[in-house]
Amino acid sequence: MSDPMTVSRRLVAVFAADVEGYSRLMGADEVGTLKGLTERRTILDRFIGEHGGRIANTAGDSVLAEFGSVVDAVECAVKAESALAKLNASIELDRRINYRIGVHVGDVMVRAGDLFGDGVNIAARLEGLAEPGGICISASAHEHVHGKVAVGFSDLGEHRLKNIVRPIRAFAVTPSNRSPAAPKSAVVPAPPLSILVLPFESMGGDAVPGHFADGLTESLTTDLLLIQGISVIARNTAFTFKGKAVDVKQVGRELSVRYVVEGSVQRGGSRLRLNVQLIEADTGKHIWAERFDKPVADLFDMQDEIVSRLANSLRYQLVAAEARRSEHALNPTSMDLYFQGWAHLNYRTTPDAVLKARECFERALVIDSRNIEALVGKASVHTIIGASIMGSDSTSHFAAAEAALTDALNRSPQHAIAHLSLGGLYIQTGRPIQGIAECEHALTLDRNLANAHALIGQAKGRLGRPEETEAHILEALRISPRDTYAFWWMFWAGSAKLTLEEFSTAASWFRRTIEENRNYAGSHVGLASALVQLGATEEAKAAMREALKLDPNSTITALQAKLPPVSAALQARRERYLESLRIAGMPEG
Known part of the structure; x- marks a missing residue:
């Protein structure tokens, strides 16, 4: 008989599961929860056995199992969650027993059949990142299963997990066969580029006028509404959170938003400091942060400048975040491809990146010919190719860009980016006066379009007035100094x-x-x-x-x-x- 204190090591797929809100459920109904938990454990244990897994540790609502194959572990998790979801379908939301599951590939210690070590801890922490009824896997697990299991993956980025030294990259698993018709009581999935601007907080230090912080919140909300494709929660709803401790994940679910902006304002002597963060609501992950540190002059002029900079920064950060989300989708939607296209254009300008962007926009339009955003993106690519040395036939590229923009503006006459893009096209094709007019019109639709100021400067150079160009470029840089x-x-x-x-x-x-x-x-x-x-x-x-x-x-x-x-x-x-x-x-x- 083996010594129960003997410790061995092996590389396995670790499967960790527990019930979301278990203590709350037990507090509300001990007998009903215990009965429901027993029923669900029977289902979970059956799937683990059918997929070659071995249950190692159990405690209360949690289950820890090991698999020799990562594919088996993920397939087990997907099928188990699907079966458990059917069991929950007829139960009220606050009474449902939802498992969260984490899967990781790692080296573990085994003693008397139980599993220990970092491999176990990482799987358990990943389970904590999963949505109720959801699955979260590590990057090491993703490498083994990507393309081998009929599910999609959403990149959640790197996370600092408790008691784990190195950051761990995580992926959420989305079953590809999920029914599009969710139960009426289910939470509505948050649309892409949906955002809530929480009231900015006045911090310690010298007094900051309350109306300044509130004005920042209101102005940023208004300016984000001007950006095509962004859904912004109304200011009246946003201000109901003023002065309250906010659970970003809960707010995201309740308001069906994907991103939350929060910030604080602090004054020290003659300087004003603003900190702002962009948070992914479903994970609570901070994906972008910026600090503004400026001398106090006219508070309202400063407010306009800060809001313009924030709006421009968020415009790019939101597209980048959505592109990362959609990167691993097995069946990308038209909007997924649109975000990926702009991600290529926003952060690289090599010929290869431009051609990849064009491919994304064209695929997006094949899926949905009504996608105006992708149409404008495609036009932008044609303009870039036509204006650069990489395009051998400028005339055809410029003609394709103009046709696409004309189509887009016929369908959406107040599309600010389409007017801006048309202005750039006119400038490149020897029509700088018309180009300036289009850029100025774009600014009436969205005053934060820093690129419009820069294009006007370029047009002045084309008109034989290069001495005027620099002033327009400096204005663009004032509004958006870190612009892509x-x-x-x-x-x-x-x-x-x-x-x-x-x-x-x-x-x-x-x-x-x-x-x-x-x-x-x-x-x-x-x-x-x-x-x-x-x-x-x-x-x-x-x-x-x-x-x-x-x-x-x-x-x-x-x-x-x-x-x-x-x-x-x-x-x-x-x-x-x-x-x-x-x-x-x-x-x-």
């Missing part, structure tokens, strides 16, 4: 200074552009030209080598086909520009 597209704006400022032959300032702008985003070949090309004309030829050649790595198709001939026409007075400058690129090493074509 800031590198474009800096590039346009550098190009205007290059046209003015202010080479030192041009080089400074191009260097800032490259610091923001090293993946755009045009920034390296602009820097190479400025450096040649400053006499730094070797450094210019190094910049050109970087440009050619990013876009091997960059040639003088291709560039000439993209450059807008210039007046006779500026033609000599154009020739000096092209000659500087030859000196830096750009091939003729």
